[in-house]
Amino acid sequence: MLPYYRRVHRKVDGRELVLYGLHPLEAPPLPELREPLSPNPHLRYHPLRQEWVVYAAHRQERTFLPPKEHCPLCPSREGGFPTEIPFPHFQVAVFENRFPSLVPNPAPPPEGLPVPVGRALGRCEVVVYTEAHVGSLATLTEEERLLLAWVWRDRYRALYALEGVRFVMPFENRGEAVGVTLHHPHGQIYAYPFVPPILERESQAFRERPVLLELFPHLEPYRVDGEEGFLAFVPPFARYPYEVWVAPLERHPGLWTFSQGEMAAFARLLGRVVARYDALFGEAFPYVMVFHAAPLGEERTFHFHVEFYPPKRAKDKLKFLAGTELGAGTFVVDALPEETAKRLREVL
The missing domain is CATH 3.30.428.10 (HIT-like)
Structure with a gap:
């Protein structure tokens, strides 16, 4: 029921x-x-x-x-x-x-x-x-x-x-x-x-190898928070200074395969990630949050995860996408992922 x-x-x-x-x-x-x-x-x-x-x-x-x-x-x-x-x-x-x-x-x-x-x-x-x-x-x-x-x-x-x-x-x-x-x-x-282009590329990557499963053992310096079976982390290749991903430690194509316990853990962790963002500068933190689940037909290899893209690089500074990001698709980031992960980890 x-x-x-x-x-x-x-x-x-x-x-x-x-x-x-x-x-x-x-x-x-x-x-x-x-x-x-x-x-x-x-x-x-x-x-x-x-x-x-x-x-x-x-x-x-x-x-x-x-x-x-x-x-x-x-x-x-x-x-x-x-x-x-x-x-x-x-x-x-x-x-x-x-x-x-x-x-x-x-x-x-x-x-x-x-x-x-x-x-x-x-x-x-x-x-x-x-x-x-x-x-x-x-x-x-x-x-x-x-x-x-x-x-x-x-x-x-x-x-x-x-x-x-x-x-x-x-x-x-x-x-x-x-x-x-x-x-x-x-x-x-x-x-x-x-299937939008970003998800096409992600699907191809997951078809070739279990990218997130290979990454998890190396994420301790990038860890922000966790719940049983889930990890919140700043990816070591983050394109935004305070970018955070939330992912299950076991591969799921989408949250439709989560158990009831996993649903509860996932919901708690999402809430705490947003609480950490809001505590960072003492104000409501802007972001775009996107769920990356398996496109139709990719359920066997895709690894569900949530990506947060926050535009702030400091309390009074925004990360604007400019020439190299918009024109070439190559991001230039103003802060190291291991340092922003440490700030978010310690803020609560």
């Missing part, structure tokens, strides 16, 4: 909303905002980089840093501002993004372009961690964080079952420094119709 309750609600505009909780949610929905939706993304192929680029012009109009009273991720209130979640209470909510880059029923791409084009088939979801407007993975209770981990696991199952989906990626953008447009604690999930 799964350790959560699940309720599916069809919004008035046709999008799906899934509510997860430790107790059944039986309240009737409140009135919803009915606005026309017209997402029409498509793909174009980059012949030099040999990768797809997604064009989603409608995203230019997406909600941008609204005041708290107009936050679309808060629960709706009777007689108040109608949010994306038409219920007065919830624990975790997942809904189809109003401004998606990939859609389940894409229109045909434009014709007559001088490069190959494709349909932007897929799905983009928003994962709201809590009904509280302020918080983070670090401030959720252990019970709430574990529920969220189970939600990610369920979304992997649901999205990989969609026709045409080849890769599913949960991620979180935290902080204005990485371009976040809503402050409410949340993440996103993209379900792609292709």
Whole structure:
């Protein structure tokens, strides 16, 4: 029996909303905002980089840093501002993004372009961690964080079952420094119709050898934290000064193969990594967190892990990507991984 309750609600505009909780949610929905939706993304192929680029012009109009009273991720209130979640209470909510880059029923791409084009088939979801407007993975209770981990696991199952989906990626953008447009604690999930280039290269590396299993015995100077069966570390090849990876010590293709004990350990460790980040400079630490799980067909050799990309190199300095990073793909890093690992290890 799964350790959560699940309720599916069809919004008035046709999008799906899934509510997860430790107790059944039986309240009737409140009135919803009915606005026309017209997402029409498509793909174009980059012949030099040999990768797809997604064009989603409608995203230019997406909600941008609204005041708290107009936050679309808060629960709706009777007689108040109608949010994306038409219920007065919830624990975790997942809904189809109003401004998606990939859609389940894409229109045909434009014709007559001088490069190959494709349909932007897929799905983009928003994962709201809590009904509280302020918080983070670090401030959720252990019970709430574990529920969220189970939600990610369920979304992997649901999205990989969609026709045409080849890769599913949960991620979180935290902080204005990485371009976040809503402050409410949340993440996103993209379900792609292709395997993105970074995951193609990782899959090839794991097919050739068990890269992480070979690396683990040498990571003591880079260790940040750990839980039974899991390690958080600054990779010795980190491209960002405070980059951290979280990985199971045994190979798993994704968290859908974790035991219940492993789910709990994974959730605790994620929370502590974010707590360490926040303690580093005494403020909410910006980052991009990305789950790297097996693309479809790579389950036998891929090793699931989570990567944190934080843009800060000091309390008052950001790591901007400039000429060598953007133009050549070669990163220049301002701090040694063993030194940043030591700081993060000792900060709590």
